[in-house]
Amino acid sequence: MVKVAPSILSADFVNLERDIRRLDPDGADYVHVDVMDGNFVPNITIGIPVTAAIKGISPLPLDVHLMIERPLRYVEDFCRAGADILTLHVESDLPANTLAALEKIRALGVRAGLSVKPNTRAEAVLPFLELCDLILVMTVEPGFGGQRFMTDMMPKLKTIRGWIDEKNPGCELEVDGGINEKTGRICVENGANVLVAGSAWFKNPDPAAFARALKG
Ligand code: DX5
Ligand code: ZN
Secondary structure (H helix, E strand, O other): OOOEEEEEHHHOHHHHHHHHHHHOOOOOOOOOEEEEEEOOOOEOOOOHHHHHHHHHHHOOEEEEEOOOOOOOHOOHHHHHHOOOOOEEEHHOOOOHHHHHHHHHHHHOOOEEEEEEEEOOOHHHHHHHHOOOEEEEOOOOOOOOOOOOOOOHHHHHHHHHHHHHHOOOOEEHHHEEOOOOHHHHHHHHHHHOEEEEEEEEHOOOHHHHHHHHHHOO
């Protein structure tokens, strides 16, 4: 089954509660929360208190995407704030710290995710695959919503799907960046089962129809 995770980066922040409460009736599966620190990516967005506030009103599980340097320092805070899935970037720290962060997330009863930027090879996730509940393949350079989908990420997505089927079939495979009806379908064909959509969701006059289309 294909799942849809609207990225609230493109929601109306003045009416964030309203926008989040609509996600479940419109057919979304997760609320995708983009956390940026101005270091790992050149943008600053949502932090721990806002994540906790969202948790308090969200009818759906929180899929928290950390785009921060050395995330091990903060994984406990985000787990306690209510992340249901907590994803960090393989590029954001040394392998030993990435390992420790994934283990800590799982020890706190939260699902652990690992993400790869466009210029990172698929092989980077391999040493961690058995420790992951989700792999996130970025289909844009992380940092901003509304960018153009990178079709050339599809071979990487397909490769990782093969490894997941072989080594950790329960692991989800998510894509993030430039997802619309057409690019979402391409990602599903290449093995994705969770589609993040920011601008295409929140700018859509009929998100329920968009969700149905994405799920095929
Ligand atoms: C980008 C974020 C994405 C972003 C997606 O760094 O991780 O989640 O909000 O936005 P769209 O769907 O507009 O590309
Ligand atoms: Zn994201």
